[in-house]
Amino acid sequence: MQVNSPEKPLLEIIFETDRLVAINKPPGLLVHRSPIAGNADEFALQLLRDQLGRRVYPVHRLDRKTSGVLLFALSKSSHAAMHHLIANQQIEKTYHAIVRGYTPDEERIDYPLANETGKVQEAVTNYRTCCRAELAVPFGKFSTSRYSLLEIVPETGRTHQIRRHLSHINHPIIGDRPYGCNKQNKLFLEQWQLSQMMLHASRLSFEEPESGRQCTITASFPPEFVRILIHMGWEDQCKRHNETGLE
Numbered sequence: 001m002q003v004n005s006p007e008k009p010l011l012e013i014i015f016e017t018d019r020l021v022a023i024n025k026p027p028g029l030l031v032h033r034s035p036i037a038g039n040a041d042e043f044a045l046q047l048l049r050d051q052l053g054r055r056v057y058p059v060h061r062l063d064r065k066t067s068g069v070l071l072f073a074l075s076k077s078s079h080a081a082m083h084h085l086i087a088n089q090q091i092e093k094t095y096h097a098i099v100r101g102y103t104p105d106e107e108r109i110d111y112p113l114a115n116e117t118g119k120v121q122e123a124v125t126n127y128r129t130c131c132r133a134e135l136a137v138p139f140g141k142f143s144t145s146r147y148s149l150l151e152i153v154p155e156t157g158r159t160h161q162i163r164r165h166l167s168h169i170n171h172p173i174i175g176d177r178p179y180g181c182n183k184q185n186k187l188f189l190e191q192w193q194l195s196q197m198m199l200h201a202s203r204l205s206f207e208e209p210e211s212g213r214q215c216t217i218t219a220s221f222p223p224e225f226v227r228i229l230i231h232m233g234w235e236d237q238c239k240r241h242n243e244t245g246l247e
Contacts, residue, residue: 011047014069015217019078019210021056023048024219025070027196031061044070060086060093063160065176068095068201069219081209086157091206095152095162096130096221098198098228099171100184103129103148109165113158124155125165133232139187147174149234151202162199174198174228192231196224 015022025031025044032045048056056072057079073079085091106128113123130149139145148171154161160179166172167179174180174188175197188194204217221229229237 009042009047010051011044013051014219015071015215017208017211019074020059020071020082020208020215021048021052021074022069022071022204022217022219024222025062025067025201026222027065027067027224030064031058031070045072048072059083060091060157062201063163063199065197066095066199066201067219067222067225069093069204069217070201071204071217078210082206085206085209089155091204093154093157093201094203094205095154096200096202096225097150097152097162097166098174098225098232099148099150099166100146100174100181101148101171102132102146103127103150103169103171105129107169109169111165111168113161113164115159121158122156123158123161123165125152125162126155127152130237131232131234133234135232137187137191140183145187147232149229149232149237188228192228194224194228196222198225198228200225 012024013021014024023044030043032043045056045058054074056074057076059071059073059079059082062068062070073082109125111123112120114120127150130151132146132148135145135147137145152162163173163176163179172180172184175185175194176199177185200219200221202219206215207213208215229235
């Protein structure tokens with residue numbers, strides 16, 4: 001039973017069974033309370049709990065700035081079963097990002113990353129370029145600006161892995177801070193009034209442990225992501241993904 005509260009926004013539920021529920025997380029919303037974000041007063045965990053009227057358990061996490069598929073378990077046993085899939089890399093995560101410059105058609109980024117304690121860990125990210133755009137907007141010494149839309153499938157799940165890997169290959173995500181390009185972020189703020197990060201968790205695919213059913217959960221692009229896609233001339237990509245979840 002869902003409990004509607006006029007005082008709190010309703011989250012977009014995009015998948016629901018008796019064991020799992022997924023939302024399309026808007027950018028800027030924290031998954032749960034965090035001591036490093038003391039200015040936040042709304043969290044996906046609490047909002048969904050109140051909306052459903054029952055306890056929920058986050059299966060994975062998304063950065064505050066990242067939008068898209070966020071999966072919760074509805075019991076401790078389902079939560080443990082899903083974490084087993086994650087530990088064995090049996091959940092495929094797909095993201096989309098708008099980045100600076102023209103990227104190769106596809107690439108495998110194999111570049112270890114240090115965690116918060118300084119320990120260096122293996123980190124691998126795969127991507128393919130969906131499309132490219134050149135805008136008649138001067139940037140630095142160039143008379144135009146170039147951008148790419150990427151479909152990204154990480155093999156590992158390190159902190160800020162996609163953001164750090166794309167920065168490492170000099171194709172940072174538009175709107176990313178601190179890993180992005182400050183000059184590009186300023187350009188987008190001044191030219192298109194964009195302050196959000198252009199990274200979206202598009203899909204989750206896995207075999208549900210209890211039922212054995214193959215699940216693919218797709219989250220449509222949020223409004224600001226769509227707006228920038230249109231500016232780039234990528235309306236077809238946007239329409240295909242938001243209607244079918246397919247590229």
